[in-house]
Amino acid sequence: MSGNKVAIWDAHTRQIYKRLLGYTKRFWVVGVIAVIGMAIDGGGLAAFTKLLPPMIDKLFAEKDPFLIFWMPIWIVLIFLVRGLGTFASSYGVSYVGRNVVQAMQRDVFAAYLRLPATFFGEEHSGHQVSRITYTSEQVASASTDAVKVVVTEGITVLGMLYVMISTSPYLTLVLFIMVPLITLIASVVSRRYRSISRRIQSMMGSVTGTVEESVEAHREIRIYGGQDYAKSRFDDVTNRTRRLNLKVAATNATSSSAIQTVAALALAVMVFLATRPGEIDKISAGVFIAVLTAMGGMMPSLKRLANIQSNIQSGISAAENLFEIMDLPPEVDTGTRVLERAKGDLRFEDVRLVYPRNSFEALRGVDLYCAPGTVTALVGRSGSGKSSLVSLLPRFNAPTSGRILLDGFDYESFTLPSLRRQIAWVGQSVVLFDGSVAENIAYGELAGASEAQIVAAAEAANAMEFIQRMPQGIHSQIGQGGNLLSGGQRQRLAIARAILKNAPILVLDEATSALDTESERLIQQALQRLMRDRTTLVIAHRLSTIEHADQIAVMDQGRIVERGTHAELLARDGHYAALHRMQFHSHSGD
Ligand SMILES: Nc1ncnc2c1ncn2[C@@H]1O[C@H](COP(=O)(O)OP(=O)(O)OP(=O)(O)O)[C@@H](O)[C@H]1O
Ligand SMILES: [Mg+2]
Incomplete structure (x- = not known):
């Protein structure tokens, strides 16, 4: 366990975290508003809990007219403000998170465009896809959640602690039982969770890859009767992801019931403490309820705080995977x-x-x-x-x-x-893009070509013959990868593209x-x-x-x-x- 603690704050990890925070820099205004929202969110609950003793003891027992007037107003005000805080924190975190996801996706995609041709042969394309669809989401949710947990739950815990101590220092003793137990449970859970989440991350790549392959090879699968094989391969990877996810669920469920047991234990201890002779007369119902509520409100926050290490860790390992790709040396280009x-x-x-x-x-x-x-x-x-x-x-x-x-x-x-x-190039296997005939001929840097030039190139490639017969001429769509065209038609488009390039x-x-x-x-x-x-x-x-x-x-x-x-x-x-x-x-x- 101490090993983990070292791992999480070593220089390398810190560097990754710093780089990750760099992605949020542009959104610091929203970030600050969100953090203020988190503080209000966390503080609001504590403020309400603080109202409990006067509410229960003075309002009903003493029928205090001042409180009778103000109490409903305070309650509404506290929850109005807290509602605003909740909104600001939730939306702000999502706002920053979504932007970070997009920025990371953009950077990984840019790396894919920049990396040398040899890179693409080395790794399964499924992993390359899931890096954008899955891993980047993980990074963002883990890192923004981490901030949210630290601020909201941190303030909740501190607020509740204040409520407890200021209401009854004596009853606060119960924390000596509760805090170590919850920390213990959370750290066991987080260790288990961390090892699973890394495996899930790599499984996602295999799932994407298997699906991709089967979708691309749909003809071969049918002709060669590969359905059973494809199915068993797919079942294999999805079985493994299901098992991993169920392990996560089992871990979560175990920890929930363990936490409940701790809660019951803590309550029992509190009752025991409160009913000691000499104490029982000093503690009013309102005080007892307030401390109980504060303790109950603190518990999930404590759990999340203790869990934060695993949260950060899974975000870090996902981020590491992305940064590795971004940092790969681009194509060697020493030419001047x-x-x-x-x-x-x-x-x-x-x-x-x-x-x-x-x-x-x-x-x-x-x-x-x-x-x-x-x-x-x-x-x-x-x-x-x-x-x-x-x-x-x-x-x-x-x-x-x-x-x-x-x-x-x-x-x-x-x-x-x-x-x-x-260089103009017509390769052994023609690659076309989802788009129109014209977009495919005038692709990339050729995009500025006039319609007349495109038609001339198509004519030279003997492609106008079939393009003319298409419903919208050169503006007809050719389907993904040109799958609405015959093999020879595809080749002619590729030749037209090469002719237009005039290299x-x-x-x-x-x-x-x-x-x-x-x-x-x-x-x-x-x-x-x-x-x-x-x-x-x-x-x-x-x-x-x-x-x-x-x-x-x-x-x-x-x-x-x-x-x-x-x-x-x-x-x-x-x-x-x-x-x-x-x-x-x-x-x-x-
Ligand atoms: N990316 C690669 N990695 C490793 N080996 C490769 C790679 N590409 C080709 N080879 C190997 O290099 C050899 C030459 O391949 P190449 O594609 O140049 O042949 P070719 O003359 O174009 O054949 P064809 O007429 O079938 O297209 C082959 O034996 C092939 O196995
Ligand atoms: Mg060849």
Whole structure:
């Protein structure tokens, strides 16, 4: 137990708490009003309790006319003021709390936008989602509750203590029994609660993750009959959360009944004390009731105060989880050179890439030169490292060794944003956003594009053909992730987006794989035009689409094993010729 006490106030924890308080700084005015409200809230009850002895003894026993007039007014006034205080404290705490939640959510989300691509492969996306939906709520409620408890309950306890001592110091002795017992119960409860709450926090991530996966894979689940598997996995995580939550409930219930027992014990002690010979005549009914009420009013406050450690602790551990993410180093961007528009002179020099997660060497010394305005095609078996090679261009991964030069300068010397502005990209899996066709084509920095430009890009991508048939043309909604579109339509939107970007480097990773031969040819023509004044890297399994490339590089196991034009490579009769022969035969076969 003493270990916990140390843990809660050590330097690290204090720092987290300080940082947390930093979030509330902007709302200090509301905060101060709320704290005043808490004070009134806590003091109001004590003030009322203080009225009990005169009310009971003087009002009824002595029929004091002064009190008969003032007592009802006092009661109404006390509760009016207390009502205002309660409102100010409750609403103020919620106001600050909601704002803190939003600020934390914003900061975590900002971190997600800033973190390197490698971060997203390392953690289950469910945990990333629940950090925003669950953990940040925890932080806010724990930290604002902590303040509320300290102030409201602290003042209640002090007020009640004052009422007790000023009414009857003798009866106040009962506290020597009650306070240690309640503190003991609360500290046992809080220790248990703390260990559970941390587990609940990580379980929430698993629940979110499981749901996400099943919702995304709803087709696969149906086709492969994965319902039972999905269900049992879901049952598994929800069972565990239920059990954890029930443990919390059991702990709470146990502590409630224990506290009740303490209350009964305290009452018994009070009765015993009050009925001692010599005391029984001195203590009036009003005094007894007042002390009893004060003691009863103090008890829940004491319990909450003793519990505060666990409250703070769970907030701290939630906050720690969020701050860790916010503090992760952003993408490495040591570059200082700002590129306006690159010529597109690209050179890979002995580039190697080892994926840190599995230490897999995906690239084993790639040398490649792409002259401005030329098309380089990468072909090769699945898993040979084609996508890995082009993923170096937007610096999603940094080469483990070797270097890349753009326009003769080291790739690392450019700032990330200016570098990424040079690249248009159509990836192997198309990602679209929930929105209209136009919003998807003119996405991000392209958002300023005119309607005419968007239509022109869509036309070049051979996408106008199907966009025209949609009810609102380019303003039609495409559904979440473009789920109202066919695979080929999605690819064409992605190509239109890349065309609109009009960047000097164009990467097409299997960009037309989902298209029929006819649309592919049409796009190819548009791309031919587009490729003229830029450096293009095309990855394609269908060799017919890359025959006209200026150079074709054949990759195998992370190396370039052959390089040349279509005619040269055919003449060499090596890997490429073999690949080509296979495709030629299979094509002539159908
Ligand atoms: N993020 C990653 N972490 C670890 N290993 C990876 C990662 N991405 C790819 N790999 C591995 O690197 C190798 C090359 O993958 P890459 O995606 O570059 O192949 P590819 O040539 O594009 O294949 P395909 O034609 O199927 O798209 C594969 O063996 C793959 O398992
Ligand atoms: Mg690939």
